[in-house]
Amino acid sequence: MTGPAFARLLRGALPALSLALLLGAIFYLQPRTMSYFGLNLLLNLAVPIALATVAQMLILTVNDLDLSIGSYVSLTACIAATWLRDTPLLGLLALGGGVLAYGALGALIHLRNLPSIVVTLGMSFVWLGLAILVLPTPGGKAPDIVRALMTWKPPYVPFPIIACVVIAALAHVALMRSPYGAVLRGAGGNPRAVARAGWSLLRVKVTMYMAAGFVGALAGIALVGLTTSADANIALRYTLLSIAGAILGGSEFVGGRVSPIGAVIGAITLTLAASFLSFLRLNPDFQIGAQGAILILVLALRALIGRAEKDR
C-alpha cells in the first residue's frame, strides 16, 4: 500500500480508532460499564447528540455553520413534551413549522448571500424565546410512545447502539450513496460546477436546511424521551457538541467533505470522553479543558495524516 492511500485509510479509521481506545479505557477504569446495563447508561444520552451532530453535519456539507442547533433542539424538546403529547396534531404541525422555518433560513442565506453564522446566531435567540413561550417553567411530559422507544430494552444489543447504527446507516445512504446526495455534497465542494451542471443551488440549500431541521427535531424528541420532561435550556450545549462531534468524525468546515458515520462516532466519542474524565475523578475545573485537549489531540492527529495524504 502506498503512503497516501494508507494515510487516507487511516484518516477514515481515525474516529473509529479513537472511539475504540476510549471505550477500552472506560472498560478498564469501570468494569461495570462492560454490560448491557452499563452500555445502555453510558450511551443513551449519545443518541440525541448523534442526531444533533448529523443535523450540524448536513449544514456543514453546504459550507455553512449552524449556531442555533442547540436552542432549536431545546425548542423541539419543549414542543415534544407539551403539544406533541397533549394535541399530537398541533405538535406535529409545530415541528413541521420548525422544519419549514429551517428551509426558509436556507433560502434566505443563499438568496441574500448572508453569512450563516450570523443568521443562525440570531435564530438561536428566536428558538430560545419560542421555547420559553411554549414551556415557561421546566416541565411537560414525554409522549408515552417516545418514552417507550427510548427506554426500550431489546434482547442482546442495547437500544442506544442500535439507534446509533441506524442513524449512521440512514444518513450514509442518503448523503453518500444516493445520486442526489452526490449533488448535495458537490454543492459544498464546488458550487459553481454544480450550478453550471444545471442544478439549483437554492434547492440544494433549502433541502439541506430542511433535512437538518428534521433531524434536529428528532434529536429534541429523542432527548425528551430520555429526560421525561423538558426545559427551555435543556440542549444549549448541543451547539458546540455537534460542531465538535462532526469535526471529530472527519467532516471539514468547507468543501462538502463530510462523513455521516464519522459524525455519529464523533458524537459518541464526545459523550464517552466526558464519562471517561468523570471516571478518572478529575477535578471538574479541569474537565472542560481536558475535553478540549482530547479534541485537539484527535484533530492534530488528523492534520498529520492529512499532510501525509497530500504527499503524493
Add this chain to the structure above:
Amino acid sequence: MTVRVSSLALALITATALTPLAALADTADKRIALSNNYAGNSWRQAMLQSWDKVTSAAVQDGAVAAADAFTTAENQVTEQAAQIQNLILQGYDAIVINAASPEGLNGAVQEACDAGLTVVSFDGIVTADCAWRIAVDFKKMGKDEVTYLAEKLPDGGNLLEIRGLAGVFVDDEISAGIHEGVSENPQFKIVGSVHGDWAQDVAQKAVAGILPSLPEVVGVVTQGGDGYGAAQAFKAAGRDMPIIVMGNRQDELAWWKEQKDANGYETMSVSIAPGVSTLAFWVAQQILDGADVPKDLTVPFLRIDQDNLEENLETTQKGGVANVEYALDDAKKVIAEAKGD
C-alpha cells in the same frame, strides 16, 4: 486461647452494637455521591466545603464508606444527566443532588431509582416521584420578615421591597410570602419594589434610583445579598435608616454589627445555610439505614438575631455567607417533623 479471643471479639461486637452508633453500622459499606450542577458563587463554595468537612468526618467514623462530591463543569441539564448516569455506573448506593433543573433530570433520576439507588435532592430539587426532596419554604421566609417587622414596629408604616432575579422561582416565592405577610398586617404598606438581583451593587443602584420618589420608609424587606447595598443607598441619600432585613452575608452582618455598636441598630437576618448539603447527606444515610423518611422534607432557615449576631459574624468568612453544618441528630429531627410526630 481461641475461645478467649472469640469471646473478646463477641464482647466487642456486643459493645459496638449497644453504642448509639449502632444505627450507623448498616451503612458502613455504603457509598454516597454528591451531584452538583454549579460551583461558581460563594454560597455554592461554602456548600461544597461543608459537604467535604462533614462527610470526611463521617467516613472516618465509619458512618459510610465514601462520600464523594462531583460538580459538572458547565451548568447544563444534559451534562448533569450524564453525570448521574455515570455515578450509577460507579456503583454508588445513594446520590445527593443539587439539580440544574427540577424536571430535566427526571429521566436520569428514574434510571438511578430503577438501579436501586437512593436519590435525595436539595436546594435545586427534582420532581421525580422516586426521589426525596429537601425543599426550602421560601414563602415562609418572606412572611417571617414581615412578622418580625410587625413585632418591632407595631404602628406599621411604609415598606420598600427588594426583589431578586426576575423570573426565577425563588424570587416569586419570597415575594409572595412578603405580600402575604403584608396583607395579614395591614398597618404596613409596600410603597416601592425594585429588583436587586441578590447582589449588593445592583441593589444599591436600584434603591438609590427609587428613593427620591418614596415617602418615609420604616422597613426594607429583602431576599438576601441586597441588604448592605440598600443601607449604602439610604446613607448616601441622607435619609433615616429604616430596619433593613439582612440575608446572612458577611458584609451585611458586619455593617449591622457596626451600626449596633454605634447606635443600637436592631434588625434580623435570615437565609438558607449552604450547609444544607450536609443535611441532605445525613438524610440519605438515614434512608440507606432503613429509616422511614417522608419524600418531602423542609429545610430549617438559619436566622440571626440581635443576640447571636456576634458569634455568627465571627464564624463567617469575609465575602462568605453565615453557615451551619448539620449533624445526624438534626437530620433525625427534620425527618420526625416531616412525619408530624
